[in-house]
Amino acid sequence: MPKISNPDNSNLTAPVLAGPILAGVVGVPVDHSLSPLIHTIWAHRAGVNGYYIPLAVPPYYDDFAKAMDSLRVIGFKGVNVTLPHKEHALRYAATASPDATKAGAANMLTFGEDGPHADNSDIEGFANAVMGALGERAAPRSALILGAGGAARGIVLALKKTGVVDLKITNRTREKAERLGAAFGMTTLDWSARSDAVASVDIVVNTTSLGMSGQPPLEIDLSSLHKNTMVADIVYTPLETPLLKAAQERGALTINGLDMLMHQAVPGFNAWFDDQAHVNKALRDELVAELKKRG
Numbered sequence: 001m002p003k004i005s006n007p008d009n010s011n012l013t014a015p016v017l018a019g020p021i022l023a024g025v026v027g028v029p030v031d032h033s034l035s036p037l038i039h040t041i042w043a044h045r046a047g048v049n050g051y052y053i054p055l056a057v058p059p060y061y062d063d064f065a066k067a068m069d070s071l072r073v074i075g076f077k078g079v080n081v082t083l084p085h086k087e088h089a090l091r092y093a094a095t096a097s098p099d100a101t102k103a104g105a106a107n108m109l110t111f112g113e114d115g116p117h118a119d120n121s122d123i124e125g126f127a128n129a130v131m132g133a134l135g136e137r138a139a140p141r142s143a144l145i146l147g148a149g150g151a152a153r154g155i156v157l158a159l160k161k162t163g164v165v166d167l168k169i170t171n172r173t174r175e176k177a178e179r180l181g182a183a184f185g186m187t188t189l190d191w192s193a194r195s196d197a198v199a200s201v202d203i204v205v206n207t208t209s210l211g212m213s214g215q216p217p218l219e220i221d222l223s224s225l226h227k228n229t230m231v232a233d234i235v236y237t238p239l240e241t242p243l244l245k246a247a248q249e250r251g252a253l254t255i256n257g258l259d260m261l262m263h264q265a266v267p268g269f270n271a272w273f274d275d276q277a278h279v280n281k282a283l284r285d286e287l288v289a290e291l292k293k294r295g
């Protein structure tokens with residue numbers, strides 16, 4: 001369990017009297033999560049007395065609800081929620097943000113006086129990762145989304161937030177892409193059309209599990225990719241997927257899963273610990289070192 005403490009903090013009286021701040025990440029499996037490390041790093045920097053704990057909860061709603069009830073009784077400020085509990089979190093909440101409602105899933109629960117509040121910072125996280133990578137460049141207006149599974153919905157909502165108006169989606173199982181396409185006003189393309197489609201968009205996003213360690217690579221021909229097109233991958237093991245590597249070789253700006261992960265953690269830390277979460281190179285370097293250590 002990562003310990004977050006700051007014995008040198010001159011302002012220790014109030015936190016000691018109040019007890020440490022408690023938060024965590026709920027999922028199963030959850031031991032691979034980098035969230036405890038991210039929050040620990042930020043807490044050390046901010047001099048916060050608190051703990052952010054990985055919490056494995058069985059994959060059923062009843063177990064999830066019991067676990068959340070207990071965390072509230074013992075004074076947890078809130079939790080991040082990962083697979084397979086993101087829909088459970090929304091169901092459990094008394095209130096929900098527009099993003100969580102639109103996504104039909106939440107990755108954040110905050111335990112306030114008015115009951116548990118659900119939010120979806122995956123959406124804001126991806127939108128901020130895109131905006132952060134852009135620098136002086138114009139925001140993307142058109143996008144190609146590869147995959148129509150659990151992660152695709154949040155990515156679509158995030159792209160809309162960044163100003164994307166023309167969305168194309170493609171998936172191996174076409175019906176799933178059509179369902180999502182109809183829900184969000186996207187054009188559905190055949191999976192076999194994915195390589196040709198990269199030529200006409202400002203950003204390409206892989207939301208499939210292809211390219212992840214232990215999975216086959218995403219087969220796509222990037223020869224028609226424009227050098228100003230961004231390419232994003234939700235995967236962070238490995239950090240540089242074959243897709244991102246091929247995109248970088250063509251001079252494209254890339255966003256990896258770690259960029260998204262760091263940005264999605266910001267709202268939780270700011271809500272529960274202290275308003276001082278920053279995504280920067282120092283944080284990235286520590287996370288990359290941890291991933292290398294894990295192999």
Ligand code: ATR
Pocket residue numbers: 146147148149150151171172173176207208209210216
């Ligand atoms: P869900 O959230 O629905 O459980 P997921 O596992 O998050 O699904 O989604 C995985 C995504 O990767 C899906 O878009 C899946 O395509 P299908 O809907 O056709 O299953 C995609 N995917 C996984 N393996 C794939 C492969 N070998 N080729 C192409 N797409 C693949």
